Amino acid sequence: MPLLDVRDLAVVFHRKGAVPVRAVDGVSFTVEPGQTVGLVGESGCGKSVTSLAIMGLLPRRGNTVTGEVRFEEADLLTLRPQDLRDRRGRDIGMIFQDPLSSLNPVIPLGLQVAEVLERHRGRTRQAALREAGGLLDAVGIPDPTRRLKEFPHQLSGGMRQRALIAIALACRPRLLIADEPTTALDVTIQAQILTLLKDLVDRSGTALVMITHDLGVVAGLCDTVNVLYAGKVVERAARHDLFAEPRHPYTHGLLQSVPRLDADRGGRLHQIRGSVSDNIPWSEGCAFAPRCDRVIDACIGETVPLEPVRRGGALRCTNPVPQEVAA
Amino acid sequence: MSEALVEIEDLKVHFPIKSGLLFDRTVGHVYAVDGVSLRIRRGETYGLVGESGCGKSTLGRGLLRLVEPTSGRITFDGTDVRSLKGEQMRRFRRRIQMVFQDPLASLDPRQSVESLLVEGLKAHGLHRDKAAVRDRLRSTLDSVGLPASVLNKYPHEFSGGQRQRIGIARALVLGPELIVADEPVSALDVSIQAQVVNLLGDLQDSLGLTYLVIAHDLAVVRHISDTIGVMYLGSLVEEADGDQLYERPLHPYTRALLSAVPIPDPYVEDRRERILLAGDLPSPAAPPSGCRFRTRCPWSQDRCARERPELRVFDDSGQRVACHFAEEIRSGALRMHEVRAELVRPDADSPPDVGAGLIQTRPDLPAP
Numbered sequence: 001m002p003l004l005d006v007r008d009l010a011v012v013f014h015r016k017g018a019v020p021v022r023a024v025d026g027v028s029f030t031v032e033p034g035q036t037v038g039l040v041g042e043s044g045c046g047k048s049v050t051s052l053a054i055m056g057l058l059p060r061r062g063n064t065v066t067g068e069v070r071f072e073e074a075d076l077l078t079l080r081p082q083d084l085r086d087r088r089g090r091d092i093g094m095i096f097q098d099p100l101s102s103l104n105p106v107i108p109l110g111l112q113v114a115e116v117l118e119r120h121r122g123r124t125r126q127a128a129l130r131e132a133g134g135l136l137d138a139v140g141i142p143d144p145t146r147r148l149k150e151f152p153h154q155l156s157g158g159m160r161q162r163a164l165i166a167i168a169l170a171c172r173p174r175l176l177i178a179d180e181p182t183t184a185l186d187v188t189i190q191a192q193i194l195t196l197l198k199d200l201v202d203r204s205g206t207a208l209v210m211i212t213h214d215l216g217v218v219a220g221l222c223d224t225v226n227v228l229y230a231g232k233v234v235e236r237a238a239r240h241d242l243f244a245e246p247r248h249p250y251t252h253g254l255l256q257s258v259p260r261l262d263a264d265r266g267g268r269l270h271q272i273r274g275s276v277s278d279n280i281p282w283s284e285g286c287a288f289a290p291r292c293d294r295v296i297d298a299c300i301g302e303t304v305p306l307e308p309v310r311r312g313g314a315l316r317c318t319n320p321v322p323q324e325v326a327a
Numbered sequence: 328m329s330e331a332l333v334e335i336e337d338l339k340v341h342f343p344i345k346s347g348l349l350f351d352r353t354v355g356h357v358y359a360v361d362g363v364s365l366r367i368r369r370g371e372t373y374g375l376v377g378e379s380g381c382g383k384s385t386l387g388r389g390l391l392r393l394v395e396p397t398s399g400r401i402t403f404d405g406t407d408v409r410s411l412k413g414e415q416m417r418r419f420r421r422r423i424q425m426v427f428q429d430p431l432a433s434l435d436p437r438q439s440v441e442s443l444l445v446e447g448l449k450a451h452g453l454h455r456d457k458a459a460v461r462d463r464l465r466s467t468l469d470s471v472g473l474p475a476s477v478l479n480k481y482p483h484e485f486s487g488g489q490r491q492r493i494g495i496a497r498a499l500v501l502g503p504e505l506i507v508a509d510e511p512v513s514a515l516d517v518s519i520q521a522q523v524v525n526l527l528g529d530l531q532d533s534l535g536l537t538y539l540v541i542a543h544d545l546a547v548v549r550h551i552s553d554t555i556g557v558m559y560l561g562s563l564v565e566e567a568d569g570d571q572l573y574e575r576p577l578h579p580y581t582r583a584l585l586s587a588v589p590i591p592d593p594y595v596e597d598r599r600e601r602i603l604l605a606g607d608l609p610s611p612a613a614p615p616s617g618c619r620f621r622t623r624c625p626w627s628q629d630r631c632a633r634e635r636p637e638l639r640v641f642d643d644s645g646q647r648v649a650c651h652f653a654e655e656i657r658s659g660a661l662r663m664h665e666v667r668a669e670l671v672r673p674d675a676d677s678p679p680d681v682g683a684g685l686i687q688t689r690p691d692l693p694a695p
Contacts, residue, residue: 042516142606156607186378186543188604191587195603213517216589220596239593257521259550261588262595265569268525269550272518275486 002030002070003207004054004175009067010231011049011058023049025231025282026067028306033174036201036208038222038239040215044276046231047211051177053077055094056084071175090120093168093206097180099160103152109136109163110148116170135166140196158189162196169200176201177209182217194221215258219243224312227251230279230287233306237313247309247320249294286318294319331402332505332537333367333390338399340382340389344612357612359385360396361561364638367505367554372531372538374552374569376545376584380608382561383541387507390539391423392416404504421451424498428510430490434482440493441478444468444500451501463500470533471496471526488519492526499530507539512547524551545588549573557581560619561611563638567646577641577648577657579624605666618651625663626656 011024024046031037039047052058053065056076069076071092076084088094096102104112113135114128123131129148136144139162152160161181168176178197182190198221201208210222218225218239225242227235227250235248246252256270274291281287285300292299298318306316340360343353360382367373377383389396392408401408403423411419427433434443444464448454465475471492482490491511498506511527512520528551530536542548548555549569557565557572557580565578576582583602590596604623609615615622621631630651638649655661 042518158607186608187545187587188378188583189607190589191601191603194589195601214589215517215591216596219591219593220589243591243593254517255591257518258591259524259546260590260592261546261549261573261585262590262592265550268528269521271521271525273522275488275519276516277486 003033003035003072004031004209005068005070006030006050006054007068007070009050009053009069010065011046011053012064012066014062014064022231022281024053027226027228027231027233028067029226029233029236031175031207031209033207034201034205035224036210036222038218038225039209039211039228040213040218040225041228042213042276044230045228047213047228048179050228051094051179051209051211055088055092055177056081086120089116089168089173090171091173091175093171093173093176095161095164095168095176095178095181097183099157099164099184100152102164103160105152108149108151109155113148113163113167113170116167120171132166132170135170136163139163139166139169139200140192141166157185158192161185161189161193165193165196165200169204169206172204173206175207175209177211179211180213181210183212183214190217197221215243215255227254230276230282232282232287232316233314234288234316235314236306237309238311241311241313245323247315247323248317249292249319249321250288252321253293286316294321330369331366332369332404333539334400334402335366335386335390336364336400336402338363338386338389338401339397340385340394341397355612358561358614359611360389361614362399363558363561363563365556365563365566367537367539369504369537370531370535371553372540372551374548374555375539375541375558376543376548376555377558378543378584378608380560380611381558382611383543383558384509386558387425387509387539387541391420391425391507393425418451421447421501422503423505423507424501424503426491426494426498426506426508426511429514430487430494431482433494434490434497436482439479439481443482443493443497444478447497447501453501467496467500470499470530486519487515488522491515491519491523495523495526495530499534503536505537505539507541509541510543511540513542513544520547527551545584557584560608560614562619562649563647564620564649565647566638568644571644571646575646575657577646577653578620578650579626579656580620602663618649623666625666626652626661627666628652628661 007028009024009027013021013023027050029037039050041047054069054076058065065077110129110132113132114125117123117128117131118125133144133148136147141147141159141162182193185193212218222239225237225239226233229250235251246255253270253272257272259269272291278290279287280290282303285302286304289295289299296319304316304318306314309315338360339362341356341358344355344357345351346354363386375383385394388394390401445454448460454460464478468475473492512523515523524547531538540548540551552569555567555569555572556563559580565581576585583604586601606623609622617633617635618631621627636649636651638647641648641653652661
């Protein structure tokens with residue numbers, strides 16, 4: 001019984017006098033308790049919109065969300081707003097990319113952490129503040145009792161992200177969604193935050209959905225990886241399978257195009273031709289076909305289904321990279 | 328190949344911190360670049376890496392005198408750049424061009440591609456022969472992989488990768504010898520990054536360009552650079568050949584940086600040894616005494632607080648390192664110790680006396 005079961009989630013944004021945009025186009029994935037699942041893709045592939053839709057954080061107007069998001073039997077998409085509010089922050093925590101814009105600049109940090117505990121755990125202000133100090137300490141913020149009275153602008157980027165993690169984990173949620181939590185940070189700080197996240201997840205048994213564009217981050221963290229392209233999952237595999245034997249030409253190309261720190265230097269990087277603007281709609285075939293090196297006639301014409309492959313993985317491709325070549 | 332095109336000696340760029348309502352009192356300085364010496368050979372790619380706030384961009388801008396250096400010498404192909412005045416400097420700029428990080432922000436949205444490219448030619452009086460200009464634009468666009476039909480388009484009509492190509496074309500159109508590329512690919516998606524990295528390499532091969540590439544992504548820098556300089560808080564802490572730096576990092580900061588870069592391979596990631604740095608980059612307005620890195624260094628000793636290490640040649644390989652204990656750390660004679668995270672405030676731009684409020688990493692070290 002999965003903790004989170006996303007089935008056929010689709011988000012369509014309507015625009016005045018223009019064709020609606022299908023930002024998320026039928027995404028399905030599951031998260032088991034304690035598991036770390038990665039959603040990987042480039043900008044515009046729908047990974048952030050997926051997370052916002054799961055949390056019910058998309059604007060109420062201008063878009064249509066369809067599908068099912070089952071979290072412990074309840075469908076988050078049809079839940080009444082007040083019931084959803086009870087779950088957000090208590091059962092599901094979320095960390096955003098930019099910590100400065102997700103913290104309130106005019107409220108001291110301590111109150112922002114305590115607020116969650118007051119709302120969901122019914123603590124008094126005093127008790128909540130005391131607990132907040134402990135939370136800040138747990139995420140590695142030095143001198144936490146003094147930090148409680150400070151404002152977000154007084155902290156560095158890495159510390160703000162730690163504070164945000166403290167808020168997200170305050171109620172010990174069973175699921176944590178992290179949307180590009182380290183993109184705005186420097187590599188040494190990124191390493192700190194990733195180690196912290198991994199540690200907290202291991203210790204508390206929280207399931208984690210990690211949304212990122214960085215394949216390196218995924219490699220060290222996620223159990224299962226979903227690769228998104230143009231609003232659909234194109235490949236799903238266990239972490240070791242995906243990196244050792246990418247089957248989808250997009251995943252394969254993506255892995256080949258990043259310069260690796262431990263690889264031999266020089267030579268040309270493999271490049272994926274064209275850009276996202278060359279995509280064709282999924283209804284007319286594979287969206288990636290115009291940029292794909294392995295494109296065949298069968299790729300264009302009708303929608304390519306997501307079919308199960310080895311060890312719980314899945315693949316959406318008519319002409320996948322052969323297994324021996326991919327290795 | 329070994330002829331130096333650019334030589335920078337003890338370059339310093341300090342920005343004054345002003346305060347006061349009536350009088351612009353200078354209350355301190357931000358030591359953005361604080362004594363950097365390096366040489367870039369003709370035809371090579373020099374990669375400058377470091378985290379945000381380490382002064383790498385300021386160094387690049389200082390080299391072009393887009394910000395005026397406080398002191399030091401810059402020699403470009405035998406010319407003392409800092410002694411050039413007014414019109415001389417303006418004409419000299421043709422030989423060094425810059426490519427910026429954000430292609431949308433660095434291209435005027437109201438100028439067509441043609442006008443963007445011709446602007447530089449006009450500034451240098453090269454626009455009079457209409458036919459020659461047309462040929463030049465065509466060949467430049469061709470070399471960056473764009474069709475001539477883009478000349479009448481505007482920046483918003485292009486994707487990120489194409490915009491960066493326009494930015495590169497704008498730098499190339501004047502036929503420069505050195506291109507300073509400040510984070511040329513960090514705003515681009517992974518699949519597009521590879522296209523631009525390859526393009527930069529192709530252009531270097533066909534035009535014999537020299538690059539100074541400034542970036543925070545060590546993997547990208549290592550891929551394209553012949554020599555890599557690692558900066559920390561305004562100074563160069565290590566400099567080496569690209570492969571050498573990866574195989575034998577000498578400075579503790581370089582080691583930490585290398586171990587922090589994620590590698591897209593789970594087998595490697597699971598077995599990797601990591602050096603996690605405690606805390607954040609200290610404020611460049613109140614840098615620590617002695618070695619700048621000592622507040623976060625797991626090998627720091629008493630001597631590090633007293634003496635600022637010089638960038639010295641380590642051995643015959645030409646690798647340079649600014650650490651008193653590089654040999655001891657390498658041989659394992661010096662062990663790592665715990666470093667407690669120190670809180671660094673982003674607004675700590677007041678002079679050093681504020682440093683007393685910081686938590687010390689080790690009780691036996693004096694306050695920064």
